[in-house]
Amino acid sequence: MSDRIFSQAGALPLPDTAFVPGVTRRPESGVFIDVADAAPETTDPAGWADNQAWLYGFALYGNGFFWEAHEVWEPVWMGLRPNSAERMLVQGMIQLANCCLKLGMGRPRAAARLAHHAADCLWNAGHGRTARVMGVDVAQLAEASVAYAVAIDAEAGSGALERLVARRPVLEWKL
Template sequence: MTDAPVLPSHAYVPGHTARHTEGAFDPIRASVREGMSSKELARTEAFRAGLAFRASGHFWEAHEVLEPVWMACPPNSEPRAFVQAIIQLANAQLKLRMGKPRAATRLCQIALAHLDEVRGEVVLGCDVAALRVEVLALSTSSELQYNA
C-alpha cells in the first residue's frame, strides 16, 4: 500500500477534456473485494484514491474508483450512505465545473440526505461532520446561488 495515490494525468470533464482510456482505473478498482469489512474498505487503494482524487479536483475519477467501495458496503449501512455522499459531492463538484449549477444543487441535496443516514462521527476513518460542512458550503456557495 503506497502512502499517496498517484493522481490521474488530467481531470476528465465531459464535453471539455479527453476521457481516460477504457479500464484506466481497473487496477485501483480491483483493490475492493466483496465481503470486506469497513476497516478493510477504508484501507483499499480505491477508497484512498477516491478521497485523494476528489480533493485534487479529479471529480469524475473519484466517482469511478469509489463506486466499487460503495457496492461492497452492506446495504442500508452507514458506510454505504457515507460513500454515496462522497460520490454525490464529487458529482456536484463536477456538474459545477461543467457549468450546470442546478444539477450541482440537486446533487448536494442528495449528498446531504445520505449524510442524514449516518449517525456516527467517524465512518471509514473520515470525519462525517467535515464532509457535511463541505457539502453545505458548496450548496450555499455564490457559484450556485447566482448561477442557478
C-alpha cells in the same frame, strides 16, 4: 497518516488530465481504472485503512479529478451493506464529486441538486453517531456539504463556477 497507508494510495500517480464529459476524451486506461478494477467485491468497513480504492479516491477528489474519484469509490460503495452508514457515507462523497464535476461542466443546477443529495446522504450516515465512519468525521462533512449546497444555490447564477469548485468541502480521513 501512516507511511503504510500513504504508500498504498497517496503515492499512486494522478492522471495526466481530468475527464470532463463533453470536454475531454474518456480515458480507457490508467492507474485509477486499475485501482477500481482491483477493489474487493465486498467492502469491509473495519478494514477501510487498507482499502486502496477508498483512500485513492481522496487523493483524486482533492486534486480535482472528480470523475475519477467517483470511478474508484463506486466499487467501494457497491461492496458495502445496503442502508448502512458506510454506504451512505460513500454515496454522499460520490455525490460531492459529481457535484464538482457538474460545476466544471457549467451545470450549476445539477450541481446544486447533487450537493443537497450529498448532504442528505451524509446526514443519514452520521445520524446518531459522534464517531467517525470509515475514518471520516461524517457530522463535520455533512455540515460542510449543507453549507456548500447553500453557496451553490446562492452563487450559481453569478458565473463563478470555478470559484465554487475551489470552495468544495475538504474530504479527509483520520485513523
